[in-house]
Amino acid sequence: xIRVFRHxxxxxxxSLSLLETVIFASAFQAGNLLRxxxxxxxxxxxxxxxxxxxxVIMLVCMTxxxxxxxxxxxxxxxxxxxxxxxxxxxxxAMSLVFYALPDLFIGRGILGFSLLFAFxxxxxxxxxxxxxxxxDKLKRRILIYGVGKKxxxxxxxxxxxGHDHLDIVGCIPMGDEQQVIQxxxxxxxxxxxxxxxxxxxxxxxxxxxxxxxxGLPVDDLLDCKISGYEVIDALTFYERESGVIKxxxxxxxxxxxxxxxKAGNTKNLTKRAFDIFSSLLILFFTWPIxxxxxxxxxxxxxxxxxIFYTQIRVGAHWRLFNVMKFRSMRVDxxxxxxxxxxxxxxxxxxxxxxIRKTRIDELPQxxxxxxxxxxxxxxxxxxxEFVDQVATSxxxxxxxHRVKPGITGWAQLCYPYSASEDDAARKLExxxxxxxxxxxxxxxxxxxxxxxxILWGLSLIHISEPTRQAEIS
Numbered sequence: 129x130i131r132v133f134r135h136x137x138x139x140x141x142x143s144l145s146l147l148e149t150v151i152f153a154s155a156f157q158a159g160n161l162l163r164x165x166x167x168x169x170x171x172x173x174x175x176x177x178x179x180x181x182x183x184v185i186m187l188v189c190m191t192x193x194x195x196x197x198x199x200x201x202x203x204x205x206x207x208x209x210x211x212x213x214x215x216x217x218x219x220x221a222m223s224l225v226f227y228a229l230p231d232l233f234i235g236r237g238i239l240g241f242s243l244l245f246a247f248x249x250x251x252x253x254x255x256x257x258x259x260x261x262x263x264d265k266l267k268r269r270i271l272i273y274g275v276g277k278k279x280x281x282x283x284x285x286x287x288x289x290g291h292d293h294l295d296i297v298g299c300i301p302m303g304d305e306q307q308v309i310q311x312x313x314x315x316x317x318x319x320x321x322x323x324x325x326x327x328x329x330x331x332x333x334x335x336x337x338x339x340x341x342x343g344l345p346v347d348d349l350l351d352c353k354i355s356g357y358e359v360i361d362a363l364t365f366y367e368r369e370s371g372v373i374k375x376x377x378x379x380x381x382x383x384x385x386x387x388x389x390k391a392g393n394t395k396n397l398t399k400r401a402f403d404i405f406s407s408l409l410i411l412f413f414t415w416p417i418x419x420x421x422x423x424x425x426x427x428x429x430x431x432x433x434x435i436f437y438t439q440i441r442v443g444a445h446w447r448l449f450n451v452m453k454f455r456s457m458r459v460d461x462x463x464x465x466x467x468x469x470x471x472x473x474x475x476x477x478x479x480x481x482x483i484r485k486t487r488i489d490e491l492p493q494x495x496x497x498x499x500x501x502x503x504x505x506x507x508x509x510x511x512x513e514f515v516d517q518v519a520t521s522x523x524x525x526x527x528x529h530r531v532k533p534g535i536t537g538w539a540q541l542c543y544p545y546s547a548s549e550d551d552a553a554r555k556l557e558x559x560x561x562x563x564x565x566x567x568x569x570x571x572x573x574x575x576x577x578x579x580x581x582i583l584w585g586l587s588l589i590h591i592s593e594p595t596r597q598a599e600i601s
Contacts, residue, residue: 140293141196144257145187151249152183156234159242163235178225178232185221186246189214192579207254215247267295271330273345275299275307275314276338278362278377283313285369294369297328302337302345321348325357336362371542372557373564375524388564389530398568399503406504406575407497414491421454421488424479433459436492441509444532449501451509454489456480487578493535505571506534507559518552525552528559531566536578538562538570 156175190196193210226233234242270286272279279299286294298315301307307314317324325333333352335344353359363382366374383389422435438450457475476484483489496502502509507528519525539558543551562570 138196138293140257144253145190145196147253148190148250149183149187151253152186152246153179155179155182155242155246155249156238158245159238159240160234162241162245163237175234178234181225181232182218182222182242182246185225186214186218188576189217189221191573192217192576194577197577207258211247211250211254215243219243267293269329269331270294270296271315271325271328271333272296272299272336273302273333273349274305274336274338274362275301275309276305276336277308278336278338279313280308281374282334282336282362282365283309285366291369297330303343305337305339320351321345322351322355325352325355330357332358332360332365334360334362334365336365367561371538371561373560375522375553375557375560378524378560383564386564395567399566399571400500402568402571403497403504407494410491410504411494414488417488418454418491421479421483421491425455425477425483428477428479429459440512441533442512442515442529443501443509444529446526446529448512449496449509451502452492452495454483454492456484456489487536490535497535501532503532503534503571505537505562505574506532506566507537507562508540509533514552518549521549522553522556524560525556528556528563530563536574538574541574541577 156179160175190211193214195207195210195214222239270282272282283296283299285291286296296313299309299313300315300317300321315324319327324330333349335349337344349359361382363374363377364386366372366377425435426433434455436452437455438452440448441451443449456477457473457480458477480489493502497504510533515525515529537559538561539555542558543555
């Protein structure tokens, strides 16, 4: 893993993206050779600009289809489907580029062979990558200091889908800590720690005791650190591997001394410019969809009743504002008062179920973004009633309101349907990660990944329907 703008990226998939960039950048030259391989009519022209445009477009499409996400799994059918979708989007985008910039047009024959070369090259590279990427020699060997609940959480993480790159060698007990892990994971050192680390080819030591009051083996850990081995705490490890900040292990001093939570006028202006540009771009492409959705909502209610609804939500720095959405529940959805929405909620209308699945119901919030009440990317805005309810029982919950709420966000991509305080706590772990690490890079990544939810009605990281709060029409 490496960190790009404080967001961790898999080095394996980063290397894969670089190799695929080479394939995309050389596609037009290869297409030219394939098109005229039996003649002497090879086009003598520069393909630099169209090749660069094609490479950028394909990287965006591949990212949007989740093809650089380790968490997607490696099932052949899913990969082929995503790869096909990426190339279809890339073909459409290149056609629009040639239409807008006819001087760059290179001919249908060369374009066809170029796409064929790029698809075949990418498919072969992917086949090789998925064949060998899970080999034991590519796994990151982890040694854990601690044998309690936190150590068990890390062992459980290794067994989750998307973490096959981890190889936890074992756990070393600390003092009188109560053992929770299985006996087979226990390591009783009879040699100095640095010797064990060298012999076992350890890549990283994770310090994860349930209670640090018994003291840490500082000298041994310092010896390993200065010798070039990674030594990190469990919270940082979990943040890197899962994109969350575990609130059940979180303590204020970690937040104080960890990096992140950076702000500044330049950063704020950049995010605001990104919000405006993204909103106008999405509005340009989705206004016909919004018009159709409005027509269906109106017709479903007998050509009467509201198409939109507004609701008071909590924004940045706890400022209240009215959020705007397409109505997806019955008009009388809250006749019994405010309540958490449930998965397969009976109050959701047939049209509402469709627009929720595809996130179309969120599109009117573009107006909130343009007004400055929301960002395009950020934690979902919650109702004041629910904020007051959960803020007293969930630690650090108020910290999610340090930034503007968003139409889409890290938690919406990473966590299933939320219908309880416990779910709100789990989603808070993703929201805190975003608040701590947000940047233009992370916003673009979330926006690209949200594309898949809209196009396929699926989530990128095991998401079902996104969080929905009860509506007031």
